[in-house]
Amino acid sequence: xxxxxxxxxxxxxxxxxxxxxxxxxxxxxxxxxxxxxxxxxxxxxxxxxxxxxxxxxxxxxxxxxxxxxxxxxxxxxxxxxxxxxxxxxxxxxxxxxxxxxxxxxxxxxxxxxxxxxxxxxxxxxxxxxxxxxxxxxxxxxxxxxxxxxxxxxxxxxxxxxxxxxxxxxxxxxxxxxxxxxxxxxxxxxxxxxxxxxxxxxxxxxxxxxxxxxxxxxxxxxxxxxxxxxxxxxxxxxxxxxxxxxxxxxxxxxxxxxx
Amino acid sequence: xxxxxxxxxxxxxxxxxxxxxxxxxxxxxxxxxxxxxxxxxxxxxxxxxxxxxxxxxxxxxxxxxxxxxxxxxxxxxxxxxxxxxxxxxxxxxxxxxxxxxxxxxxxxxxxxxxxxxxxxxxxxxxxxxxxxxxxxxxxxxxxxxxxxxxxxxxxxxxxxxxxxxxxxxxxxxxxxxxxxxx
Numbered sequence: 112x113x114x115x116x117x118x119x120x121x122x123x124x125x126x127x128x129x130x131x132x133x134x135x136x137x138x139x140x141x142x143x144x145x146x147x148x149x150x151x152x153x154x155x156x157x158x159x160x161x162x163x164x165x166x167x168x169x170x171x172x173x174x175x176x177x178x179x180x181x182x183x184x185x186x187x188x189x190x191x192x193x194x195x196x197x198x199x200x201x202x203x204x205x206x207x208x209x210x211x212x213x214x215x216x217x218x219x220x221x222x223x224x225x226x227x228x229x230x231x232x233x234x235x236x237x238x239x240x241x242x243x244x245x246x247x248x249x250x251x252x253x254x255x256x257x258x259x260x261x262x263x264x265x266x267x268x269x270x271x272x273x274x275x276x277x278x279x280x281x282x283x284x285x286x287x288x289x290x291x292x293x294x295x296x297x298x299x300x301x302x303x304x305x306x307x308x309x310x311x312x313x314x315x316x317x318x319x320x321x322x323x324x325x326x327x328x329x330x331x332x333x334x335x336x337x338x339x340x341x342x343x344x345x346x347x348x349x350x351x352x353x354x355x356x357x358x359x360x361x362x363x364x365x366x367x368x369x
Numbered sequence: 370x371x372x373x374x375x376x377x378x379x380x381x382x383x384x385x386x387x388x389x390x391x392x393x394x395x396x397x398x399x400x401x402x403x404x405x406x407x408x409x410x411x412x413x414x415x416x417x418x419x420x421x422x423x424x425x426x427x428x429x430x431x432x433x434x435x436x437x438x439x440x441x442x443x444x445x446x447x448x449x450x451x452x453x454x455x456x457x458x459x460x461x462x463x464x465x466x467x468x469x470x471x472x473x474x475x476x477x478x479x480x481x482x483x484x485x486x487x488x489x490x491x492x493x494x495x496x497x498x499x500x501x502x503x504x505x506x507x508x509x510x511x512x513x514x515x516x517x518x519x520x521x522x523x524x525x526x527x528x529x530x531x532x533x534x535x536x537x538x539x540x541x542x543x544x545x546x547x548x549x550x551x
Contacts, residue, residue: 138393151401161410172422214419243403
């Protein structure tokens with residue numbers, strides 16, 4: 112689909128003045144200064160929007176709570192709400208011994224949710240739409256959860272793949288399925304987030320492209336508005352899903368027995 | 370080397386018109402940059418949260434919980450005090466009521482004693498008067514009887530005389546006395 116769209120875009124350019132769809136251009140990584148190459152250290156729009164993400168998180172969680180009031184004001188309530196939301200999630204799903212990893216999960220959630228919402232600002236660069244970003248997030252979860260599992264339970268962690276409640280004959284088959292599903296986790300974990308965010312943004316861009324035709328412009332604006340609303344939902348839900356799955360994986364690592 | 374990479378990057382991911390070739394998400398030339406800045410961002414966020422934000426929020430929440438617990442404890446204290454005061458009040462009320470009943474009973478007993486004494490006195494008085502009166506009555510009755518005797522004797526003598534018989538004083542008296550007794 113992507114290559115097709117690009118093909119259309121190229122054709123549009125060639126025709127000079129026709130419909131020009133560039134739904135993927137919003138995802139291009141550009142250096143902030145000059146037009147040079149993108150090295151690993153180059154400050155790019157990725158850097159800019161991640162820095163803004165950090166600033167927004169700081170504003171919500173640190174600036175908002177600076178009064179340390181027993182009776183919270185509005186901004187402190189937001190910070191406490193976010194804290195309580197994730198804390199309860201970790202406690203409910205991963206259990207009491209999962210609370211130790213709460214700062215890590217809270218960092219993940221805050222980064223994803225803030226980056227998702229920042230990406231919804233028109234002309235913004237959405238860092239979480241890139242598989243490179245979400246794959247690192249998911250791999251970090253996968254690796255740390257696996258390490259925690261082996262450190263906490265030793266070889267008993269392998270019991271996660273040995274479904275003791277199933278009939279003995281089925282267990283080897285189930286073990287293979289369980290192992291495959293375990294290693295697919297980081298893939299689905301990362302693609303779910305990046306895919307949802309990227310698809311939403313690309314579709315909005317495509318509909319926005321149709322606004323160039325006067326006849327269907329109202330419909331296009333309407334569709335963009337509706338999709339934007341949907342994307343606001345998706346921005347939160349995907350952050351929530353990523354976090355809750357992290358908690359589930361953590362629970363598996365802490366209590367591998369079925 | 371850098372210049373080589375430049376041309377390669379522009380060539381592989383971004384077309385000459387500045388629009389993306391293929392999925393920008395799959396442009397591996399940008400991966401190191403994204404991963405590097407993501408790691409920086411995550412580390413910064415983690416330290417901001419773990420060192421500043423989360424301890425602060427949890428302290429605030431703990432403080433609030435403490436305040437609420439203290440307030441509830443204080444409220445319980447006050448409630449206990451109120452109950453104590455109520456008990457004391459009830460006790461005082463019961464004491465006062467008992468005292469009042471005691472006083473009333475005492476007073477009643479006093480009055481009763483006084484009354485009994487007065488009634489006894491009056492009874493004695495009445496008894497004396499009655500005795501006196503009975504004495505007088507018996508006196509009167511006695512004198513009346515004597516009068517009747519005399520009248521009867523006289524009448525009897527006169528009747529005997531009128532019949533022409535010998536009046537024997539002695540016999541008449543005995544006859545009259547005999548009749549009066551019967």
